[in-house]
Amino acid sequence: MRCYAQAILDSGIPQDNHVVVSGIGCSGRVAGYMKIDSYHTTHGRAIPFAVGLKLANPELTVTVFSGDGDLAAIGGNHLIHAARRNVDISVICANNFNYGMTGGQLGPTTPFGARTTTSPYGSPELPFNLPYLLAASGANFVARWTTIHVRQLKRDILYMFSKPGFSFVEVLVPCPVGFGKMNFIDEGLDEMLLYKERCVIADGIPIDELGIDLRTDQPIYVGRFIDRDLAPYRPVRLEDIE
Amino acid sequence: MTSSGVLTGKHFFQGDEACAEGAIAAGCRFFGGYPITPSTEIAERLAHRFPEIGGVFIQMEDEMGSMAAVLGASAAGARAMTATSGPGFSLMMENIGLAVMMELPCVVVNVQRGSPSTGLPTLPGQSEVMQARWGSHGDYGLAAFSPWSPQEMFDLTIHSFNVADRYRIPILLMADEVVGHMVERVVIPREDQITRWERKRPDPNNKDAFEPFLAEDPDLVPPLAYAGEGYRVHFTGLTHDELGYPDMSAETHHRLVTRLVEKINYNSEKIVQTEDHFMDDARIVVVSYGSTARSARRAVKDARQEGIPVGFLRLVSLWPFPTNQIRELADHVDSFIVAEMNLGQMALEVERHVRRPVTGVHHAGGAMMAPDRILDAIREVANTGYTHLR
Amino acid sequence: MRTEIRLAGFGGQGIGLAGLILGKAVSLYDGLEAVMTQAYGPEARGGASSTNLVVADRPIDYPFVQEADILVTLSQEAYTRFRDEAKPEALVIIDEDLVQPSPQDSCLKVPATKLAEDLGRRIVANVVMLGFLTATTGLVERESIEDAIKSSVRENVLELNMKAFAAGYEYARKLKADQ
Numbered sequence: 026m027r028c029y030a031q032a033i034l035d036s037g038i039p040q041d042n043h044v045v046v047s048g049i050g051c052s053g054r055v056a057g058y059m060k061i062d063s064y065h066t067t068h069g070r071a072i073p074f075a076v077g078l079k080l081a082n083p084e085l086t087v088t089v090f091s092g093d094g095d096l097a098a099i100g101g102n103h104l105i106h107a108a109r110r111n112v113d114i115s116v117i118c119a120n121n122f123n124y125g126m127t128g129g130q131l132g133p134t135t136p137f138g139a140r141t142t143t144s145p146y147g148s149p150e151l152p153f154n155l156p157y158l159l160a161a162s163g164a165n166f167v168a169r170w171t172t173i174h175v176r177q178l179k180r181d182i183l184y185m186f187s188k189p190g191f192s193f194v195e196v197l198v199p200c201p202v203g204f205g206k207m208n209f210i211d212e213g214l215d216e217m218l219l220y221k222e223r224c225v226i227a228d229g230i231p232i233d234e235l236g237i238d239l240r241t242d243q244p245i246y247v248g249r250f251i252d253r254d255l256a257p258y259r260p261v262r263l264e265d266i267e
Numbered sequence: 268m269t270s271s272g273v274l275t276g277k278h279f280f281q282g283d284e285a286c287a288e289g290a291i292a293a294g295c296r297f298f299g300g301y302p303i304t305p306s307t308e309i310a311e312r313l314a315h316r317f318p319e320i321g322g323v324f325i326q327m328e329d330e331m332g333s334m335a336a337v338l339g340a341s342a343a344g345a346r347a348m349t350a351t352s353g354p355g356f357s358l359m360m361e362n363i364g365l366a367v368m369m370e371l372p373c374v375v376v377n378v379q380r381g382s383p384s385t386g387l388p389t390l391p392g393q394s395e396v397m398q399a400r401w402g403s404h405g406d407y408g409l410a411a412f413s414p415w416s417p418q419e420m421f422d423l424t425i426h427s428f429n430v431a432d433r434y435r436i437p438i439l440l441m442a443d444e445v446v447g448h449m450v451e452r453v454v455i456p457r458e459d460q461i462t463r464w465e466r467k468r469p470d471p472n473n474k475d476a477f478e479p480f481l482a483e484d485p486d487l488v489p490p491l492a493y494a495g496e497g498y499r500v501h502f503t504g505l506t507h508d509e510l511g512y513p514d515m516s517a518e519t520h521h522r523l524v525t526r527l528v529e530k531i532n533y534n535s536e537k538i539v540q541t542e543d544h545f546m547d548d549a550r551i552v553v554v555s556y557g558s559t560a561r562s563a564r565r566a567v568k569d570a571r572q573e574g575i576p577v578g579f580l581r582l583v584s585l586w587p588f589p590t591n592q593i594r595e596l597a598d599h600v601d602s603f604i605v606a607e608m609n610l611g612q613m614a615l616e617v618e619r620h621v622r623r624p625v626t627g628v629h630h631a632g633g634a635m636m637a638p639d640r641i642l643d644a645i646r647e648v649a650n651t652g653y654t655h656l657r
Numbered sequence: 658m659r660t661e662i663r664l665a666g667f668g669g670q671g672i673g674l675a676g677l678i679l680g681k682a683v684s685l686y687d688g689l690e691a692v693m694t695q696a697y698g699p700e701a702r703g704g705a706s707s708t709n710l711v712v713a714d715r716p717i718d719y720p721f722v723q724e725a726d727i728l729v730t731l732s733q734e735a736y737t738r739f740r741d742e743a744k745p746e747a748l749v750i751i752d753e754d755l756v757q758p759s760p761q762d763s764c765l766k767v768p769a770t771k772l773a774e775d776l777g778r779r780i781v782a783n784v785v786m787l788g789f790l791t792a793t794t795g796l797v798e799r800e801s802i803e804d805a806i807k808s809s810v811r812e813n814v815l816e817l818n819m820k821a822f823a824a825g826y827e828y829a830r831k832l833k834a835d836q
Contacts, residue, residue, distance in 0.1 A: 041497040046339070057501055057513060062494040064342060065503035065513075066335060067365050073299075073332035077339025077347070078494055080323045081297050085343065085495050103335075106328040260325065261318040279681040279691075449720050450677065450693035452684040558720075565718035638719050 026055050028175060029090060029117060032182035033061065036086070044085050046075040048095035051126045051200075052119035055090045069100030072107045075114050080260060083113075086186050093120040093195075097153050098133040108162035108191045110258040115185035116193045118155065121200035122239075129203030136239045140207040154236045155195045160251045165190030167251035169235070171197040171220040174247060181249065190257035197237075197245070208239065220245065272320030273458045280453040282420040282446045283308035283350075286376055287316065288453075289424030290348050292461050295374070296322035297347035299336035301329055301355060304388040305444040306378035309350040330355035334362035334375070341371040342502065344493035346428055350376035353386060356395060357402070363437050364403035367527060369502045370480070370489065372431035372466065374424070376440040378447035379557075381632040391444035392632030393557055394609035399439045400586050406524050408531030410538050411439040411586040413556040417451045423583070429464035430538055434488055434530060441585060443608065445558035445635045466491050474498050480523075481509040487530040531587055540583035541592055545571060549578030551648050552596060554617055554625075555606040556582040559636050563606045566641035575649045588616050597621035602648050606641045608632045658714045660796065661722040664786070665707035665739050666731030671783035676708030678787060678805045679797065683712050686801035692720040705735040712796065727794065729786055730756050731769065750790060752782065765793060765832075772824045781814075781821035788825025792833075799826065 033043050040061055047056040049068035056063035066074045071089045079087045089096070096104050096118050107114065123141050124130040130143040134155065138147040159167045166188045170178040178196060185192035199205065199216035210216045219239075228248040235246050259265075269275060273292045280288070287309050290298070298313045300306075310326065317324040323340070327333040333349045340347035351359060356377045366373055381387025382394045395402075399411040410430055412423045420442060427438040469477045469490040479500045482489045492498035505513040506520040514520075531538070545567060546552070555563035560581045567579040580596070582589065597603075603621055605614035606628040614627040628644045630636050662679070666672045676693050684691035690713045696706070709722040725743035729750045730736040736756045740749065751758055753766035767789045773782040784806065791802050802822065810818050 041499070042495055044494045057503060060499055062499060063501045064339070064369075064494075065501070065505065066338075067361055067504055070331060070335035070362060070365075073327060073335035074339035074342075076325070076332075077297065077299060077336035077341075078343045079339075080325060080336075081340035081343035081345035081347070082493075082495055102328050103332050106332070260323040261314075262321070263318045266318070277685050279677065279685055279693075445694075445720070448694065450680060451691070451717075451720075561718045561720065568718075635719075635721060637723075 026058065026090070028179040029055075029088065029182055030059065032179050032186065035179075035183055036186050038086050038186060042084060042086050044078055044087050046071045046078065046087065046089050048091040048100060049126075050092035050095045050124070051121070052090060052092040069095055069098070069103065071095065072100060072103040072114070072116065076107055076112050079112060079114050087114045089114060089116045091118065092125070093118055093122070093134040093155070094124045094132040097155060097158070101133065105158065105162040108159050108164040108193065111163055111165060111190040111255050112258045113189055114191060115182070115188075116191070117182065118193065118195045119198045120155065120195050121198045121204055123200060123204040125200045125203035129200070129207060136237055138240050139204070141204070142207070152237070154233070156235045156250050157232045159193045160232045163191070163255060164193050164251060165253055165255055165257070166192035166249075168193070168249045169195040169197070169247045171224060171245075171247060172199065173217055173220050173224070190255060269458050271458060272316070273455075273461070275455050275457055278453045278455065279450055280417050280421075281308060281448060281450045282414070282417040282442060283378065283448065284312050285417040285421040285453045286350070286424045286440070286442070286447075287312035288455065289421040290374070290428070291316060291320065291322070292421070292455065292458070293346060293425040293428035294463060295346040295348050295428060296320075297337065297340035297345040298322070298349065299325050299327050299333045299340065299347070300349045300351065301327055301333050303352045303355045305380055305447050306350040306352050306376060308447070309376060309378070330358035331362065334359040337373050338362060338366055338369065338371050341366075341373045342369070342494050346372075346432070348374040348376065350378065352378050352380050352388075353382040353392070353395060354384070356398065360398075360403045363409075364405060364407065365504045366437035367403070367407040367409060368504050370435035370491070371502075372435050372437070372491070374427045374431055374438045374440060376424070376442060379441060379443040387633050389444070390633045391558060391608060391635055393443050393559060393607050394612065394632055396441060396585055396607075396609070397612045399441055406528055408528045409436045409439065409586065410434070410531070410584060411441050412540070413441050413582060413585050414446055415557055415560045415581065416446065417449060417453050420446060421453050421455065425461060429462065432466045433464045434486075434534055434538070435466075435491055436531070441557070443557050468492070469498060478509045479511045480507060482526060482530075485533070487526050487533055535587040536591070538584060538587055539589045539592070541589050542581040542583055544579045546578040546580075548576050550601045551575065551577040551604065551645060552580050552600050552602075553577060553604045553606060553641060553645065554580045554582065554613070556585060556613065557608075559606050559608050562636050562638040563641050565638035566645060569638065569642050570645040570649070573646070575645055577645050577649070582613065585613070588620070590620055593617060593620040597623075602626065604628060604641070604644050604648060606636060606644075608636060659717070660712045660727065661725045662710040662712065662727040662729070663707055663722050663725040663739055663743065664710075664729045665705055665735035666783075667704070667734065668706050670731050671780060672706050672708050672731070674809065675783040675787055676710055678784070678802065678809050679790075680710055681809060682797045682801035682805035686804045687797050689714055690717050692717045694720055694722070705732065705738045707735065707739060727790070729790060731782060731786065733757060748794065750786065750793070752786070767825065767828055769825065772828060773821055776817060776820055776824065778817060781818055784818045784821040785825035788822040788827075789829045790825075792826045792829035
């Protein structure tokens, strides 16, 4: 959030033109903490709300700030379709591997085998590899960082503001209460240390290798994975056709 | 067509087409929707027309996304609309509640088909009139209109935008398949004769002191600031205070929800619309709406020919309900008949207000009710001495 | 006055367009009331398709055709399906090359598809029928239909449609004169 706020200040875009849209969840509350135009919508619907805002007023710089559960589970359909259309909005997805606000339930990114209150014996499901999903869906920019990569994260958020089309950054965030405790990571700090030990910056690595498995010593890859220039979405105008 | 793209003159239009043209005439320039029979022609026409006039047409991935996109566009200041039918209407319900809570004006057209579930996609129904009132969770108020002709699909679409803007509420235009698909003459006035009600807007010279959810006027409607105007507003579906920020107290919650409900109650006389005929000496009144009202009017005329003192009341607005008119009628009318294409929804509401059993002429939907059935009910009520029957 | 008209044929014969032109002529140019309804969904695809019009001199309440006063059929299936739903004494017009009516049914016969083929496009058989219907029934003014055609078809096929209308109209006149 700090990175987003700093990026807004550094963006050179008037603060009045920045709009943040969020869904429901811990990170959904971000909209209420920022002194810019902010819309805290229903669970899963931040992206289509943002699409409406952006298309009705293309002057706005629209950022969606929400969690993995909100964006990739209940809002998963909107996520892939907005990326497919390549609507010119930026999405910051805070991934804490669980539903934190409601007390740590299984989410779409919960690693296989990880314990949550609704997977007490370990998750029987395979999680989303979000960068892979977004790349396949057609997003123009896809990156992943953690909360320890402050500098890179801010740089990429800033880049996303000016990047035409759909851009997406996954931010791995610690959730000591909801996720850490159940998985023998005692403190938020420990989860941060885990990121520090295991994260490998690997720009441009094959995206199918970006899955996260906390049970093994497998590295967690972070970096910029996709940066391309597919045509962004534009509403149809007759004068463009004739 | 005028320079702004609004059609004028006489046309032979399908109801759905007339609705699309009404939206354009009302200044609607954003449509986010998902195709669903029998409302699809609205989307199709706007997909064709908006690129000509600078509107935004986007076909969303589902109805939840459609409704959210409409609200986003509304937050950015656009007059925005979607159109759907039963299954999609159900999916929109959560964000219709968000529209109520954020007080974002918008229009949702529901061309009703046979329900529940997938029901009868290509055939008519009127069984979502109670869902229109209570379908989203919680206590709230909104307005719903019921057109009975392609002409009214045009007129009431414009009116829906006006009422939405005036009171900052979602408007549900509850059409049905008969009205949506039938083709009839539609007269479109000159653009300068089309009334547009303006939204209440904040004072741009006093941006810092602006409280986006403070309703200072007696009508309980706060001014609406758009994204990007520099007011730095916060909108949330959570219970919020006058500044718009979440406040999880019972007091704030009660104050907010009460205002949202009272906003409609206070202004209901201005929102309610009915049409009546043959009321002067009526001892029986037939209440109906939408396409069924066409058959009801025919039946009433035929019954008058037979000398039965029967009147005709059409609900142009379904919600808010015309409480005062119905109560007043109940003072000098003996019996009420309600004709509708469902198994008794508005009949309950009429009954609640006239405080006596009403005669329902009901059908689950799938075909427009023929005048004969209503005429039979009128005769039966007349024969039993204007008392009620069940 | 309330006249119920059903135009019926198979998909692709332009039955809907014919109804639209007739309805427009009546309600926009003739000053009468008209409502058009069509069947939608599976029943409208393939098989017998129909377009229904109610024409009246006062506002129309019930918009559907219950018992047609005029039935125009361009296919055998349409005739078979809709003849009994029309009034026994209804005016029935058939494409004589495509419909074999019941022996006791006194229909007006017109080679609409053949006349359209003579003009080079069988697709305008629908408008030939409109010409025939206009001349036979006097339900609607000729100028009104012509105006309605002008506002309903593309520029590049306007002349063809006007010719088709005239062909049907003249055929009816000749038929009358021969009687």
